[in-house]
Amino acid sequence: AQSVTQPDIHITVSEGASLELRCNYSYGATPYLFWYVQSPGQGLQLLLKYFSGDTLVQGIKGFEAEFKRSQSSFNLRKPSVHWSDAAEYFCAVGPANTDKLIFGTGTRLQVFP
Amino acid sequence: ETGVTQSPTHLIKTRGQQVTLRCSSQSGHNTVSWYQQALGQGPQFIFQYYREEENGRGNFPPRFSGLQFPNYSSELNVNALELDDSALYLCASSSDVAGGHTDTQYFGPGTRLTVL
Numbered sequence: 046a047q048s049v050t051q052p053d054i055h056i057t058v059s060e061g062a063s064l065e066l067r068c069n070y071s072y073g074a075t076p077y078l079f080w081y082v083q084s085p086g087q088g089l090q091l092l093l094k095y096f097s098g099d100t101l102v103q104g105i106k107g108f109e110a111e112f113k114r115s116q117s118s119f120n121l122r123k124p125s126v127h128w129s130d131a132a133e134y135f136c137a138v139g140p141a142n143t144d145k146l147i148f149g150t151g152t153r154l155q156v157f158p
Numbered sequence: 159e160t161g162v163t164q165s166p167t168h169l170i171k172t173r174g175q176q177v178t179l180r181c182s183s184q185s186g187h188n189t190v191s192w193y194q195q196a197l198g199q200g201p202q203f204i205f206q207y208y209r210e211e212e213n214g215r216g217n218f219p220p221r222f223s224g225l226q227f228p229n230y231s232s233e234l235n236v237n238a239l240e241l242d243d244s245a246l247y248l249c250a251s252s253s254d255v256a257g258g259h260t261d262t263q264y265f266g267p268g269t270r271l272t273v274l
Contacts, residue, residue: 049200087268088162088248088266089201089265091262091264094262135200135201145191145203145206145214146201150199150200
């Protein structure tokens, strides 16, 4: 079955600390992988995406993610978190030729000053 | 370039009623996907419309139906509302690119539906 698992429901970090949000997927074909961020009461904003090529992808707001096929993972990282990064983060996977995405249940990030 | 817009922002209905949610796709986009996001959950794919035709459907009953217009805007209709239909409904638009796959989809702010 196709699925996305985000093991951490809630993560709290101090401002300036590094961040890693985990994402594991189960998918039968070559996956297209995405990270979205959702602020309270808002829609989803794309942070970054991976289709092929370099397995380390750079996104907006200083985020990056690394695709590891052997581990079926696509973890999101940021070297130094800002208070404005507090939000809900969703990992998603989709087929190669369309965009019917399967989302994880999300990780809520809280940032302390 | 305008982004994806949705209306209304909030809506309150009672069980058994019908509701229509609207989405205007981003300029130049011909594909619209609808997602349901229950509280505390990730979005779940409802269906997708491509050039006015349904192009895939998730695990939702037939009382969830949709429509896409020639200008690529879209409607989501839900009949016989149930309490569990309370959720944030997100619309996303994208465009097809060479090779048959779609480019990144951009999400609207959503419509918050409450069923009492």
